Amino acid sequence: MTLEYKKIFQKWALGLAWFYLLLWPLMGITPDGLSFAPSLKVWATVAAGTAFFLFIWILKQQGRLDFFSRPAISLGRSVGKAVGALPNKLLAVAAIAALCLPPLFAGRYVLDVSINVMIYVCLGLGLNIVVGLCGLLDLGYIAFYGVGAYTYALLSINYAVPFWLCLPVAAGMAAIAGCIIGYPTLRMRGDYLAIVTLGFGEIVRLILNNWMELTNGPNGILGINAPGVWWPNWADGFTLEHIWLKKLPYLYYVILGLALFTILAVHRLNYSRIGRAWEAIREDETAAELMGVNTFRLKLLAYAMGAVFGGLAGAFFAARMRFVSPNSFLFIESAMVLSMVVLGGMASIPGIILGTLALIALPEFFRDFEQYRMLAFGGAMTIMMLFRPKGLWPAKRLGQRSEESQ
Amino acid sequence: MDFFLQQCINGLTLGGFYALIALGYTMVFGVIQLINFAHGEFFAAGGYMGVILLSFCASMGFLETHPLLCLGGSMLLAMGYCAMLAMAVEKIAYMPLRRASRLSMLLSALGMSIFLQNGLMLTQGVYSKSYPTVFTNKVLHLGNVSISYMQIMTLALTAGLLVGLNALVFRTRIGTAMRATAQDKVMSALVGINANRVISMTFAIGAGLAAAAGIMVGMYYGTVRYDMGFVPGIKAFAAAVLGGIGNITGAMLGGLIIGLVEIFAAAYISGEYKDVFAFIILIAMLYFRPTGIMGENVDDTRV
Structure with missing residues (x-):
């Protein structure tokens, strides 16, 4: 289990590094010289965003979100049933x-x-x-x-x-x-x-x-x-x-x-x-x-x-x-x-x-x-x-x- | 007659660009049967990397002292950049979908194309950027026909790249592996070819060629714009189909034909409708002879 996550994190880190390599030349090389701050800012935002989704995904994989998702899904189903019971014309x-x-x-x-x-x-x-x-x-x-x-x-x-x-x-x-x-x-x-x-x-x-x-x-x-x-x-x-x-x-x-x-x-x-x-x-x-x-x-x-x-x-x-x-x-x-x-x-x-x-x-x-x-x-x-x-x-x-x- | 010859030279220059872009389409299609919609964006990214690097060189003062070195270095770096970009796109958007329906893959490619185009727009701005002058615009006169040094250089570079690619595909190990994967994936896997690596390489090589075309187009016309990849992308696809999609020699030939047709149509028929002719060739070709002039790699399910 931990090995699996380790692989995922490795992939995530590699992806982010690759992304920075692609991003920096577009944002960092200007006729005025080289700059790192603007590209790092964008990169950090993307990194934080993907980290957040990765975290949620891992929690979901481990079943720690069930306390919330199970009732939500069953609520959704019963609402769907109730609406479905009404005549379509109405x-x-x-x-x-x-x-x-x-x-x-x-x-x-x-x-x-x-x-x-x-x-x-x-x-x-x-x-x-x-x-x-x-x-x-x-x-x-x-x-x-x-x-x-x-x-x-x-x-x-x-x-x-x-x-x-x-x-x-x-x-x-x-x-x-x-x-x-x-x-x-x-x-x-x-x-x-x-x-x-x-x-x-x-x-x-x-x-x-x-x-x-x-x-x-x-x-x-x-x-x-x-x-x-x-x-x-x-x-x-x-x-x-x-x-x-x-x-x-x-x-x-x-x-x-x-x-x-x-x-x-x-x-x-x-x-x-x-x-x-x-x-x-x-x-x-x-x-x-x-x-x-x-x-x-x-x-x-x-x-x-x-x-x-x-x-x-x-x-x-x-x-x-x-x-x-x-x-x-x-x-x-x-x-x-x-x-x-x-x-x-x-x-x-x-x-x-x-x-x-x-x-x-x-x-x-x-x-x-x-x-x-x-x-x-x-x-x-x-x-x-x-x-x-x-x-x-x-x-x-x-x-x-x-x-x-x- | 002079006018005709002049148009021939212009057409060949333009055709060379289309041929370079078309190769990426045809190689990718040969290996994984996907129309890579994002390919035009690799071309645009190449053009932009060229303008970024050359402007940087110009501002540092290198461009005046070592123009050829700057140009060569920028071109290599831009090709490398686009190869990396293409590998990333392939890993994210195409690899997980290799077993999914063709429609999903096509839509994923379309999404990537829109994404990359807007990424370029956001980082580089909406307005077109102009290339720094690398060579003063000297023109060679042969009778009444004139060729600019720029044209000579692009023609020579294009020819060099095409010959190099031919050597790569038909003489080296990775080229052999690519051809084997294109012919039969299962069989090539059985003899020990790593299909994922070959596909990655195919994307990288195709994008590198497109990047080279992007820089040359940028220098030839003087400007680049974030949406410059769209129309040349379709025309190059038309070239790939014309030559028989999946066929490398065909794509080169198709590119030259499309370029010549476009220039002649603009010169003798109508300048405003010149873009239409490439589409008409594409449609007519798919209707009457979907296997292209060289014919290869098309079976019943694909057409």
Whole structure:
């Protein structure tokens, strides 16, 4: 037992020494001369942090935390059971009612963050169809978001088409883009697919950036209309008055509607015939094909369906910011949406919502550490893969591709 | 004609950089079948180590008195640094996942790439850094074609590194061990090859080459930026696929082709869309001939 710990400590010490060797040249060598203090400070913080986690881990291994963890786990289980006993519809109604409340009392900032979270929920669930259900790694997903956003932006600027009419058009355009990207790439599997979708995402961004006549290039498109509605006005008799939903509380309800629609749609898709076929493809493509699943058509459908939700979210994004530019559709956004799906749990709808909250809302509480956000993203992604590859809230039906278990 | 020749020289210079980066992808893929997303970051880290060390030399006054010594020393140190970085990344992010699903490994690699990129940004700043001038920009004129000394030097260094790598892989013990591991892990383990060591070495060599490319790109264009690894990384991957992933000669050839195509596309078709051509080659290649022009190391499960 002690020998085992000795080995762990040796590894830890070696790792820290190695880390300092890598850190010092970056921080310590400056044109003014060599310095050790700043790099030692960072190093000491990291050393203390890892020592703390190592200590907790060792305590857990020795079972000294059982007095706390056992009751906590059983409490969690019984709460879960109690909630599970309630009818699902009741829960859904309660959740929706709770979500309708914030605009009544919350401030601008909270609404802004919640709108962001819901946009990303739509994106995450859309990507979940491709990655979580169908098992195809897509690193260019943000391209569909961009297609949706630019579709609405251009229709609104050039032809003043109303938002609600543009939503299905944006979704359709994104689906077409999905098919165009999907068709040549779906013959590939796994890693190659990932890198090719990444390439396609970059191509879309470059087109948006360079096609000056259509997209106004890197300057973007300004002055996009907000969503508008005809609202009954009772002031003098009954008239319908057209109002623009420019204010945040209105926009909140629009995106809430979109997010709820997405959640419902993805849930229904998941438990439909198509969803089961997708899962079959994810688990074992050859076996699925043998059972009569038309794998090519269904994979293409997964791409198109995933793109639809990206397109919807994109159209809303354009209407909410009232400005689009290619800079909103960088690769890093794709990576962020993907990390939400991975962090929350692939193919698990509550998991993805949780993942989105963790990655969008949580950093808002740590504003002072804003600059470390992406660093933490990257680190968290790797650590999740090492320790909890199925995510924070794993899906119930999730197996392993048979080709991988060999 | 002169214009064509000039573009050829520019294309070969650029292609040499891509070839150096592509080698890292192809060697790692050959040994553990992983697309190492963090590879572009090794390239960027190399570029940064170059600028750090050369600026330090310049401020100490060594750069003017011993330019070649400074450059050579910085390059060796940067290559060593990136090799260490790559070994650390491999130990932390890839080794524990070797038996896990390919998706987990790919995502872990992606996470490492984001992590390293932001680590560079946090320690070195968001803005681009400029290289100190090592050589005054002398240009050699051959008729109407001009080659800068910088280009001659990068071409020579690239060629030297490629020849050296070939010798390492095909003439030495560790090279033989690498090829054996790439072909059959179980069999190579049975004859006494330590697979972990070979994989570590593969990462180290690939990252060293990428670091050399990073320094040369930094000197050639004059600046480095924390996100400089991303686009060259994808293009070099395209080069590796073009040459047949897992195939070392193929990666060199693929790099040169991608470089030439990019320069010619920029010169004759459109400068704004030059990045698109590498992606189009990648997609077309994967669609029509996934084994690449040299063809090797692809089986049914991988494509």
